[in-house]
Amino acid sequence: MSNIAVYAGSFDPVTNGHLDIIKRASRIFDKVIVAVFHNPNKNPLFTMEERMEILEEAIIDYEGVEVDGFEGLLIDYIRKHKAKVIIRGLRAVSDFESEFQMASMNKKLAPEIETLFMMTSTENAYLSSSSIKEVASFGGCIEGLVPDPVIPKLINRLREEDKMI
Template sequence: MNIAVYPGSFDPVTNGHLDVIKRAAKVFDKLIVAVLINPSKTPMFSVEERVEMLREVTFDIENVEIDCFSGLLIEYLEKVNSKIIVKGLRMVSDFEYEFQMALINKKLNPEVETIFFMTSNKYGYLSSSIVKEVASFGGCLSDLVPDSVIKHIFKKLKK
């Protein structure tokens, strides 16, 4: 069974993330979308909230599982019996960082492969940071995030 892991912060999940999830789910037998627990960052949403939002937007994709992890991605891959990392690329600027990460992961475990999915044209500008900034100024989030995520964002901003 080909098990791939799509790691990220998903704070919040965007339509760009969902596009990569749907496309990768067609390629692999099982896709684990893994929310990274990063204690050095202060996310808008808790890990539990991010996992819940991802479950809401992927409930109809049978071979997608949502999980979370902390520590090295390579160790998480071993835990879930995977040797494939899925990453989405928006712009050339993403490639430099993601290529560096792919190389260090390969150094840590030579059997691991990183598969890059190029973003669909309509999501090339989209990031979780942009979504949070637009939301903080009361901007329209339709076409940026799934509808179910919009309510979570504005609920969080009201607190």
């Protein structure tokens, strides 16, 4: 039996904090599926396909990790892929409340599926995709905060969308 976990998120864009969680989870589980979520309530900068491509590039050397996309309930996706664990990354205590609510709802919907909270490494605790986009939009340096291939893609997209300030 395979020990499969799913790490779901919007990854718009993927940060080094996300990669930290993915790498560490890949040491615990036989297989980690990084599931890019299409949230109809959000307006992402990158399409789901672009986010998946960027993630594929970022995790190319990670063993036991694959990238996929989905929409709908995470629990349905988890069951379809025969996973048993949802990975959730926490940066600070402030993340815990909303993550706890989500984990509780998932537990109600699927008592057989566990949620594993992983604290990001200290050096990545302040990173979020939204803060990365904000810093980049003001022309700030985002080197070391995201995988190198993300930088030109993010800068170009912000320019295309006329979001550079």
